[in-house]
Amino acid sequence: MRRAGLVPLARPDHVVKSMIAVRQLGPIAGAAKVAATRDHRAIGLVDDLGPLTFRQLDTRSNALARALAHRGVSDRSVIALLARDHRGAVDTMLAAGKLGARLLLMNTGFAKPQLADVAMREGVTVFIHDQEFTDLATALPDSIPRFIAWVDDVEAGSRTIEELIANTDDRPVAVPSEPGGMVLLTSGTTGTPKGAPRQVRSPLAAAQFLDRIPLRSGETTMLGAPLFHGTGLSQFIISFALGSAVVMRRRFDPEETLRAIQDNKATALVVVPTMLQRIVDLGPEVLARYDTSSLRILFTAGSALSPELGNRATKAFGDVVHNLYGSTEVAVATVATPQDWREAPGTVGRPPVGCVVRLYDNTGRRITQPDVTGRVFVGSGLSFGGYTDGRHKDIIDGLLSIGDVGHFDAEGRLFIDGRDDDMIVSGGENVFPVEVENLLVEYPGVTEAAVIGVQDPEFGQRLKAYVAVDPGASVGADELREHVKANLARFKVPREVVFLPELPRNATGKVLRNRLSDFG
Structure with missing residues (x-):
């Protein structure tokens, strides 16, 4: 944790302020509030329109929270956000925390039936979306108010996030009685995604990531993975908690990602494996055009990282690959460090501090021998408490099924053999x-x-x-x-x-x- 840069943040006054802010506003708005107080000049976000300081993000979200409150949004509201990665999405996340409203992060790949089903199940009362999704929004009842987070070409009037912010007082809003929390959605590869609610009440939960991933305070993270996905969201929150800048783009482009790393001297890159594939597929000639020597961490998660792709990425960027294994339900289970990858390409590594990973056979008996495949069960301080529809994952000995099967090697490194229902x-x-x-x-x-x-x-x-x-x-x-x-x-x-x-x-x-x- 000292290596991760937590010591500079761990002065008693900082710890107290962080814990109070997170308990009052939730992890995103709380982290941004503390970062804005610590250094009003520090850059918090860089998107397609340029940089914003943490102070600007704080005041912008104050204004948006006030504007939404004037239009009936309260701590009993469920705000659905369907947006790409940009300041409007971040403003909405921060404002939801300040209002104590529940935030539902929608998948930008949704079709109308999925959007309508999820919105009805989760009780959505407010819909904030990018203009490109206006037609998709017609799947929702007209009674749900809509606001535009990002305008492409046509002026959308007073219901755009920017208009609401520009025309509203940006003084701090009253602290909600309880943080509203957020709902992440499962990948939905076999049907309508399920809702997995999150309620993080302590900034120290980040220790489970930082134990194995050497992020430091005051650096810069290039966020390729989308904010609505657990991979992107978790690293966005941790970067904010560390007072680090986050660079994001509305649409992923492999070469533009390299340029953003170079221009912002990013120390961490967060991607899902398909994004990493597109980057290394650019080839040595294109990769050599950009100075990516600032990268200390190439963080990949969200789906399986093949040994072939991980080795190509290591050859291109050096010993910086950190392969995280987890799920929407448990957040983090294991992390493979660059050393783990060198010694055993394809591994997802070992559990970080605070996590327990065990294997069980189909009868519920624990498997302790190496190289024997079993069902993966995880205990984590970041695990969810059940889906919003009342269902839950299987539980054995207090540990949650992650839905995969895998095996440990003799050194205790975990390998995932597949989904238990893919056999x-x-x-x-x-x-x-x-x-x-x-x-x-x-x-x-x-x-x-x-x-x-x-x-x-x-x-x-x-x-x-x-x-x-x-x-x-x-x-x-x-x-x-x-x-x-x-x-x-x-x-x-x-x-x-x-x-x-x-x-x-x-x-x-x-x-x-x-x-x-x-x-x-």
């Missing part, structure tokens, strides 16, 4: 797709791979691979099958290989396996 039983043998997928993407020319099980009258299920290759690459199905056969057991060889331009993914980069069969 394929072919001819009586159990196959987890990730092992075959990792092998396929190591083959020259292959950029993406996903493996599913399809019905087979003889074997029950057979493996079917969906593969994307580099433009111009000549890769055949037979050679891929031979590649798998040469490295894995025969029953793990895909009987079919389908080539696609790219795999279907959601907005956070997870493969939509239930859509793969649409492609043959």
